[in-house]
Amino acid sequence: MSDSLSREVMEYDVVIVGAGPAGLATAIKLRQLNPAVSVCILEKGSEVGAHILSGNVFETRALDELIPDWKEKKAPIKTKVSKEKFLFLSSSSSFSWPTWLLPAVQKNHKNYIISLANLCRWLGEQAEALGVEIFPGFPASKLLYHEDGSVKGVQTGDMGLDKQGNKKDTFEPGIEIHGKVTVLAEGCRGHLGKEVIQKYALDTGKSSQQYGIGFKEIWKVSPEQHKEGMVMHTAGWPLDHNTYGGSFCYHAENNQIFIGYVIGLDYRNPHLSPYDEFQRFKTHSAISKILKGGKRIAFGARALIEGGLQSLPTMYMPGGLLVGCDAGTLNMPKIKGSHTAMKSGMIAAETINEFLSNNESLSGYAEKFKQSWIYQELYKARNVKPSFNWGLIPGIVFTGIDQLLFRGYLPFTLKHSHADHETLSPANEIKKIDYPKYDDVLSFDKTSSVYLTGTNHEENQPIHLQLKDTNLPVNYTLGKYDEPAQRYCPVGVYEIQRDKDDLNPQFVINAQNCIHCKTCDIKEPTQNITWVTPEGGGGPSYANM
């Protein structure tokens, strides 16, 4: 649609995109530092928390600094980790790794099992109480720039466009929101974050970013199988030793178990289906015995960022900052990103406050970041993920030396060798994977799963998964990689359909099912798919993820 349309403009000192832990911490800290700073947060989900998905074993360090009396303020942080277990799985057995041999970063006894979505809801309340304006259901669809090239703010998405992009009767144009500073806190692979990293070449001299796809289900299990506070991780089966990944299984309150699986998106086999790996993982005897007699009550998936320090882009630009996983502050060996996301937001807030009051440059963010404990953490963790590029066993051996003996202070930094979209081998060079049928007890098909996410998008709107070349999937990706989108998408958005004689393949995009995980935007071998924001409020409605 034409942009000659004159749009309403709202002005804030600080515009934050995304009401996740990073964005909310930024907003809270800003208002704590200076209640006169006007702050708004745009959130594409229909409410705060609706698009939040995380394991999550929570380290309270950042929250202790931000809201020291969080206990009195009834933060939804209750289940203290009471027991830990690490299992290596083979197809038929499991081997428990002694916890004293686990690197310190994987010890969780001071941490809590939480729902990050609920924590964000609570943080949202805290932010609003401090005068932050949160607008759920309003995605920041594009960035606005000043003539000098600095970030001016964002434009919210137009509402009421039909499939072809024509205005419907209900058309409501997006508005411009200008800020002295724009903070991008969209989470992993934010579409605006991606734009600024490219525009300002923020990743110059850095390793390619690394991603993973994470699945999570919530199960209500029988009380006999439930040990509140228990944290278990596994590695090994069903993945082969060349594929990076593992599971988590957290025993939360109310006989609920948070069970999930993370797979590095640098996997090589185009026939691999992350979704199916997770589904069959649950059928392992060590896992199925926990779930037996239980009931799956929630499902979700989201890409996460794994590149660590060597992939972390410059986090400031003229008029803007990147915080949390929009930049990539997750600590992979720790399997935690919430506390670092929050801390990065708090540092951003300090930087912005100085910028607004003394006109100090936003580049101070880099120095503050380097002085903080996040940097220390990420520095020590930096070599773990790339070492697994050599395979599971060498990775474990190296990590043991790196983390147990040298505590992360080895005098070199391993690089990530490839971007995730470059790693697939041609389909005919690698064996197909024969996944078992879903049993409807432990494993389920994609449609039943997406149903549990409460995902919906207004049907008649432009497709928010855009193809740069609409013919490429059938003309190239299908032949070379057997169109892996059919498998890497966790909810079956992408399908190849053929006619009744099994001819004339067509690439179909069921955009309505999209749960905003961003995997397609990351993994598509030619980067042909671009995820953009759909109409506000669309996407999953996660409750306690």
Added chain:
Amino acid sequence: MKILVAVKRVIDYNVQIRVKSDSTGVETENVKMSMNPPDENAVEEALRIKESGKAEEVIAISIGEEKAQETIRTALAMGADRGIHVKATHDVEPLAVAKILQKIVEKEKPQIVLLGKQAIDDDSNQTGQMLSALLGWAQGTFASKIELEASAAIITREIDEGLEKVKLPFPIVATCDLRLNEPRYASLPNIMKAKKKPIDNYTSDELGIDVSPRVRQLKVTEPPKREKGVMVADVAELVQKLKHEAKVI
């Protein structure tokens, strides 16, 4: 002319509801809530009537816990002028809701009261009709079209057999079908403006209405799973079974 619109806060229609394991109800903790969908049609219709110059004021009312205010704010953000919140600590049954609305109607004296045809949580489909009876007004239920004349409304009703038209002299109660209109989006500037619009607060006690439940909810369960049936060999067998066994054709 004033229009009163009743709106209810319900579990969002996209959320897959989950029955509590102790069978006492449905899980609502941390579940996304929003305005009952046909109530949005009611708000939209009221706004369209106002915009056509036939009404001066649109008042949105909700009855329920503190957070029902959010639903009123949604109506205000769409364009309603002011809100009324009648606070209640538990679910209020349709009859008590109708009695509360009756009291508010007596205070505010609207010519038109609009409601959604039914709430998607309890699916009772009673409140509008009950309010209409208590007030002794005419009712236009399941409205898919509302045309206003000087002293009456012509309402097209969605009935099982098709459509029915009735002409009702003011004042009237109408309950809105999803086909009545397509509700507008609340724009961001209007959401900001809505924060400053007034909401009057009442309690059911202040209005003198007893809201204690009259129907005991003994248990809430999941619907039984459907059993897998039989496979038939061919079309002829299928038709025979439908005709003689199931008796549905």
Added chain:
Amino acid sequence: MSVLVLAEHNNTEIKSSTLNTIGAASQIDQNIEVLLVGNSCEDLANKIVNIQNVNKVIVVDDPQYQNPIAENIAPIIISLANNYSHILAPATTFGKNILPRVAAILDIAQISDIIKVESKDTFVRPIYAGNALATVQSTDEKKIITVRPTSFEQAATEGGSGEVEKITFDLEKNIVEFVGREESKSDRPELGTARVVISGGRGLQSAENFSMLNAIADKLNAAVGASRAAVDAGYVGNDYQVGQTGKVVVPDLYIAVGISGAIQHLAGMKESKVIVAINKDEEAPIFNVADFGLCADLFEVLPKFSAELDKLNTIQK
């Protein structure tokens, strides 16, 4: 005390929903009276007395009751209410329109859309569009209930031996002007209320193929529906979609053709009384909910199905 059932009719014929409601009433009390409010409906009254368990038909026969105006019918029920322990009406747009007015004036909490009678005061009713069932107990002395027709057997139209009682009722005022009724113009019933629904999925593969369903729909007086996949593929418009949240159908017969049975679709039709699935994939989840499954190529099945229905109709004629 007995049970009063409000009859839904068109002055010459009783609607089947009334028979279902009498079926439900029989589970509460075998002593049933029917209220028939209409115009020139004497013949109909004489038919209703033959319905099983109907002891009496109370007839209010007057030109002003030609059309079922809730504001006019409710006062009649209220005037008779003293004699009954239960007042029932079908949970159709007819019953839903009238009965809450009665309940409000009598200060009774109505119980809507029951699907099961547990006892004289306890009933099961669907909530959240059938995604949960609530068992509820009325604490009011008198019960006012609407009944979901498809959940109860119809009472037999023979075997009863009731009497007809004619009464008159003077309306204080008639404030409603009935302008007109437009029964669905299309030959096909509305998706939401049809007794039979035939739905197509992506198995039909094109808009042209999808129209194959129309021929069968016409023969069965069925509405045509579609799965989300078929709508997404552009075979038919959005208004055909079954199972999108909010669009739930509960017909007596649901025929799913080339629909795999995605859970969103199942949620929209699984309460149907009888489900038929036609799909060539024997693993399709739709078979798990189907009463009758036919694993075959739909392009072969549809013409045969049509032909079989023709045979059936010929025999009937």
